[in-house]
Amino acid sequence: MFLFLLACSLTTSEFNYWEEQRGQFEELGYLWIKGFYSPEQVMLLRAWSDKIAESSNALLSMSRATEISLNTLQQTIPGSLIVVPEAKDPQKVCRAEDLLTCYPELHSFVYGTLTSYLSYLFGEPYVLFKDKINFKWPGGGAFPPHQDFPAFEFFGPKEHITAMVCIDEATIENGCLQIAHHWKDIESIEKNVIQQGAYVLPYVVGGPSHGTIQKEICDQIIWLPILAKPGDVVFFNSYVPHYSETNQSHSPRRAMFFTHNRLRDGEYKTAYYRSKRNDPENPMFHFGTPTKARNK
Numbered sequence: 001m002f003l004f005l006l007a008c009s010l011t012t013s014e015f016n017y018w019e020e021q022r023g024q025f026e027e028l029g030y031l032w033i034k035g036f037y038s039p040e041q042v043m044l045l046r047a048w049s050d051k052i053a054e055s056s057n058a059l060l061s062m063s064r065a066t067e068i069s070l071n072t073l074q075q076t077i078p079g080s081l082i083v084v085p086e087a088k089d090p091q092k093v094c095r096a097e098d099l100l101t102c103y104p105e106l107h108s109f110v111y112g113t114l115t116s117y118l119s120y121l122f123g124e125p126y127v128l129f130k131d132k133i134n135f136k137w138p139g140g141g142a143f144p145p146h147q148d149f150p151a152f153e154f155f156g157p158k159e160h161i162t163a164m165v166c167i168d169e170a171t172i173e174n175g176c177l178q179i180a181h182h183w184k185d186i187e188s189i190e191k192n193v194i195q196q197g198a199y200v201l202p203y204v205v206g207g208p209s210h211g212t213i214q215k216e217i218c219d220q221i222i223w224l225p226i227l228a229k230p231g232d233v234v235f236f237n238s239y240v241p242h243y244s245e246t247n248q249s250h251s252p253r254r255a256m257f258f259t260h261n262r263l264r265d266g267e268y269k270t271a272y273y274r275s276k277r278n279d280p281e282n283p284m285f286h287f288g289t290p291t292k293a294r295n296k
C-alpha cells in the first residue's frame with residue numbers, strides 16, 4: 001500500500017530513479033550513492049565524528065585513571081558511548097557504538113536521511129538496528145572478509161541493510177571497504193541457506209580470526225574497492241561479503257555504519273545494546289573485527 005501511494009505521487013523520472021536504485025540493490029546486494037550528502041551535511045558529520053572521537057578518548061583516559069575497566073564504565077554510565085579498543089593497540093579506539101543514544105541530533109539526522117531513504121526505496125518503514133563509527137586511525141586494524149548476518153542472527157530479523165557513510169576519503173592506502181561483486185556466482189560451496197537468496201558462507205569459528213570467511217572461498221570472490229568520497233553512502237545487505245585492509249596512511253579513515261531492518265520484523269536496537277553492554281566480551285560482538293573478545 002505504502003509503495004502504491006508513493007508511486008501515485010511520483011513523476012515518471014522520479015519513479016524510474018527509484019526503480020533503478022532498487023533494481024541495482026536487488027541484483028548486487030549493495031548500492032553506492034555518490035554525493036548522497038551535501039557539503040554542509042558532510043561538515044556536520046565531520047563535527048560529530050570529532051566529538052565522538054573526543055568522548056571516546058575521554059572514556060579511555062577515565063578508565064586508565066580510575067583503573068575501572070572500559071566494560072564496567074560502559075555498564076555504569078547510562079547512555080555512554082560503547083568504546084571498543086583495537087586488539088593490537090588498546091590505547092587506540094577501533095570503534096564507538098550506540099552513538100544515537102548519546103547524540104539525539106545525529107539520531108534525527110540519520111532518521112531523516114538514511115532511514116527515510118530506505119523506507120522510500122523499499123516502500124515500507126525501516127528502523128535502526130545498530131550504529132557505529134569505525135575510526136581506522138593510521139596503522140588501524142584490518143577487518144577480515146566476513147558477512148554481517150551471523151553477527152546479528154541472535155536477534156529477530158533475517159535481513160539487514162547497513163548504510164556506510166564515508167567521512168574521510170577512502171583509498172586503497174588507507175584501507176577502504178572492499179565489497180564482493182557478483183559473489184553469488186561462486187559454484188560448489190557449502191552454504192547455510194537462511195532464506196531464499198540469502199546464505200551464509202563457511203567461516204572460522206573461535207580464535208583470533210572468528211567470523212572470517214574461509215580462504216578458499218575468499219580467493220574466488222571478485223572484490224570491488226569502494227573508493228568513496230566524503231558524503232558518499234553505500235547501502236549493503238547483511239549477506240554481502242566485505243573486508244578492509246590496515247590503514248597505511250598518516251590520516252584516519254573514518255566511516256559511520258547505520259544498520260537497519262524492516263519495521264515489520266521488529267525493533268531490536270534497545271535489546272541489542274542491552275546485550276552488548278551486559279556481555280561486551282561475547283565473540284558475537286567481535287565478528288570479523290580487529291578487536292578482542294573471549295576466545296579471540
Ligand SMILES: O=C(O)CCC(=O)C(=O)O
Pocket residue numbers: 134136143175176177242243244255257288289
Ligand atoms: O570499517 C571497515 O573498513 C569495515 C567495517 C566492517 O566490516 C565492520 O565493521 O563489520
